[in-house]
Amino acid sequence: MQGVELDRAWNLSPQAVVLLDQNGIIVCGNTAAAERLGVGDAYRLVGVDYFARLPPALAAERRARMVAVLNPATSEAMPRAVIETAPVSADGTCGLVRCTMVPIGLPAEPPVALDAVLAVFEDAGVAAQGTVGERRSESRFRNAFDQAPYGMALLDMSGRWRRVNRALTLMLGRSADDLMGHSPLSVTHSDDWPAMTAWLDRAVAGDTVPYDGEQRFLKPDGTVLWARMTAALTRGPDGAPLEIVAQVADVTRRHAAEHALRASESRFRETFAAAPHGIAMVSLDGNFLEVNGALCTILGRDERAMLSLDMAAVSHPEDHNVELEAARRLLAGDVRVFTAEKRYLRPEGQVVRARVSLALARDGEGRPHHFIAHVQDVTRQVEAEERLHDAIAAAEQALLAKTRFLAAASHDLRQPLQALNLFVSVLSGRETDPFKCDVLGKIESALGALADLMNTLLDISRLEGGAVLPDQRPFAIGRLVRRLADEFGPVADASGLTFRFVAPSATLYSDPALLEVILRNLIGNALKYTPAGGRVLLGARRQPDGCMLRIDIVDTGAGIPADQRQLIFEDFHQVAGDDGAAGRGAAPARAGGLGLGLGIVSRVARLLGVTVTVESVPGHGSRFSVLVPCHMGGVRPDAVADGPVEMGPVEDDANAGDRVSVTDRWDSLRGRAHLVVVDDDPAIRESLTLLLEGWGHRVSVFAGLSDLTEALLTQTLAHPDVMLVDFRLPSGRTGVEAVALTRGHFREPIPAVLLTGDLDGQHLRDAGRGGLPVLRKPVRPDQLRLRLVDLIGARRRAPDGRTRAPVR
Structure with a gap:
């Protein structure tokens, strides 16, 4: 049973198989071995000496191998299969043969173990093996053809599709049935037909050069597929053409990328040539590789001359280090783009100022290749900036001179005006x-x-020149409101108006002096443009969020038309009344001026960062509102002292009661007061002396700090009640020093007021920090009288006529 099964397996094998005993006699063999040995029938192989059927050299080699295989000492180390050269056909043709020998045990009659060798031979000369090889080769070709990731096709000699793989059908967007039997030209762009037909004609004529080129295929939706197609003609043993083998690779993306690259290169070239600024390609050693026309124009040379030079040859000698520093930093990777300003030289020696940007270009492997330089001519811009810088410097000098002039003019103009005012009052x-x-x-x-006009013009000049700087701090708004009410109350009475005020208890955070300028102008305008019998109200209201206080000045004047409410804040703008007269609506006859008050309000509001608004109903009146931030630090209103006034008087009023007329308060002060006047202007000293003595007081007058010092040292100066001192005194001394000297001598904080025409805000703030209120010249006599009422009254209300404050 077993032998029968073995026989069947051997006979089905295309390999030659024989079973040999220890002497090399064939025990059995298969059909392929019988054909190989030229016997014809496998049964006729039994008992034949296998080695006698072989050439002597091959027989000796194989017999030696068989003996070695049967030897237990060498069988494990002996290779089973050996490639050898041996005859593969009856005519003696030789080829490569794999010979495999394996030792086996074979039963015998009677049952005695017999060692034998199973020999298997396979070579290309066996007919059955050759047939199987062809089938295997065909199978491998089919698998490779169908599974290829790129398009594969077989065409017959008439140029029609005979076979296509799946990759090609997906590539062309058509099924195999759509392609089979049709010419490739049916799906090829017509511009590519000549190249393919010409190659086919040459191949049929005997040309062995394969076809290799790019061509366009058309998909069913009309889109173009760029492909690289290679084709070769196969021939039979007799040289006759058999078929065409073609391979198709989709290169659409590469072609699109190359097209985009070419388009980009074209755009770059166009931009390079047409750029309004200079562009150059510079080698790593500084030589010009390419330059555009703009750079040639900037540097005054033609392209040929530029390409023969390097960067150093066209640079200013003092700016050679710019390119060296740029190359160092770009090559080190510190920056991607290096930008700097430098100078170039034209052939005639003219200097060109330019802004240069340098970048490093690299090759495909990332190695530095060349520099790209962008050069922008900024000669005119630099010259304009230099002229602008000179103009700014000149303007600053002019502004400084203007500030000095304003300070001198203010002082020199206010002095005679003050004296004239006082003389007229006397x-x-x-x-x-x-x-x-x-x-x-x-x-x-x-x-x-x-005086008002001069103050207004000087104030506008100072605001425009930036000479006024805000000094924002907490202060009690109630004191400021009461002072303004005391000052403008008599003006309202004289004009037949009712002036009411409500002093708020809030503490604001702003500059009290500048805020007073705003309120003073708004109150003055309300009184000026309200007819007799009208009313003016000064009050305030805290906003719902508690962070802002709105100060209102309300009048019952003629009102302002809606189209004029923003224009009134412009300089010299006055609203025309019904009769054409300048003013706010139907202004009373006393209204006048240049229309500068609200212009100052607008400037100071911007400087402080506060908001000023106006609401008005023509024929019924107007309301001007100022929105000021409250101080949120918890400071008590009565604990914050007001500072000095830069553009108007700010006095420290301790009176918290209702307003009483100045005359009534003056009459309540009975008895002579001793007043000390310190001023370097003789006219001011004389006019003040006449005025104060006319009011019933005793006056001591000094021209400067030296005279005052001498009087104190000689004990000729009696204890003063109030001091009126000028801020500027001879030899660079100030009224603040005069007050401090007198207070120190009498060891008492003697009340004092500074009278000054000085515009220097810092000087005035220093005076305020010394605890001295300031009245700006020219001081009106009623204003001076009001101040003396407050100071003398406060002093006399103290026990024993002496204040209890510590000595400053």
């Missing part, structure tokens, strides 16, 4: 003739208008 107090009194009143009014 004369008015002593004149009883009605006609002369009327003339003196008109003179006083003209002097007041002149």
Whole structure:
């Protein structure tokens, strides 16, 4: 049973198989071995000496191998299969043969173990083996053809598809049935037909050069597929053409990328040539590789001359280090783009100022290849900047000179105006003739208008020149409101107006002096443009969020039309009344001026960062509102002292009661007060002396700090009640020093007021920090009288007529 099964397996094998005993006699063999040995029938092999059927050399080699295989000492180390050269056919043709020998045990009759060798031979000369090889080769070709990731096709000699793989059908977007039997030209762009047909004609004629080129295929949706197609003609043993083997690779993306690269290169070239600024490609050693026309124009050379030079040859000798530093930092990777300003030289020696940007270009392997330089001519810009810098410097010098002039003009103009004002006031107090009194009143009014105009113009000049700087701090708004009410109350009474105020208890955070400028102008305008019998109200209201206080000035004047409410804050703009007169609506006859008050309000509001708004109903009145931030630090209103006034008087008023007329308060002060006046202007000293003595006081006058010091040292100066001192004194001394010297001598904080025409805000702030209120010249007599009422009254209300404050 077993032998039968073995026989069947051997006969089905295309390999030659024989079973040999220890002497080399064939025990059995298969059909392929019988054909190989030229016997014809496998049964006729039994008992034949296998080695006798072989050439002597091959027989000796194989017999030696068999003996070695049967030897237990060498069988394990002996290779089973050996490639050898041996005859593979009856005519003696030789080829490579794999010979495999394996020792086996074979039963015998009677049952005695017999060692034998199973020999298997396979070579290309066996007919059955060759047939199987062809089938295997065909199978491998089919698998490779169908499974290839790129398009594969077989075409017949008429140029039609005979076979296509799946990759090609997916590539072309068509099924195999759509392609089979059709010419490739049916799916090829017509511009690519000539190249393919010409190659086919040459191949059929005997040309062995394969086809290799790019061509366009058309998909069913009309899109173009770029492909690289290689094709070769196969021939039979007789040289006759058999078929065409073609391979198709999709290169659409590569072709698109190359097209985009070419387009980008084209755009770069166009940009390079047409750029308005200079562009150059520079080698790593600094030589120009390419330059555009703009760079040639900037440097005054043609392209040929530029390409023969390097960067150093066209650079200013002092700026050679710019490119060296750029190359160092770019090659080190510190920056991607290096930008700097440098100078170039034209052939005629003219200097060109330029802004240069350098970048490093690398090759495909990332190695530095060349520099790209962008050069922008900024000669005109630099010259303009230099002219602008010179102009700014000149403007700053002019502004400084203007500031100095304003300071000098303010002081020098205010001094005679102050003296004139005081002399007129003295004369008015002593004149009883009605006609002369009327003339003196008109003179006083003209002097007041002149003083207001001068103050306004000087204030605008200071604001425009930046000479006013805000000094924001906490302060009690109630004191400021009461002072303004005391000052403007008599003005309202004289004009037949009702002036009411409500002093809030809030503490604000702003500059009190500048805020007073805003409120003073708004109150003055309300009184000026409200007809007799009208009302003006000064009050305040805390906003819902508690962070802001709105200060309102409300009047019952003629009102402001809606289209004029923003224009009134411009300089010299005045709203025309119904009769065409300048003013706010139907202004009273006393309204006048240049229309600068609200312009100052607008400037100061911007400087402080506060908001000023206006609401008005023509024929019923207006409301001007100032929105000021509250101080949230918990400071008590009565614990915050007001500072000095830069652009208007700010006095420290301790009176928290209702407003009483200045005359009534003056009459309540009985007895002579001792007043000390320190001023370097003789006219001011004389006019103040006449005025104060006319009011019933005793006056001691000094021209400067040296005279005051001598009087104190000689004990000739009696204890003063109030000091009126000028800020600027001879030899660079100040009124603050005069007050400090007198207070120190008498060891008492003697009340004092600074009278000054100085515009220096820092000087005035220093005075305020010394605890001294400031009145700016020219001081009106009623304003001075009000200040003296407050200071003398406060002193006399203290026990024993002496204040209890510590000595400063």
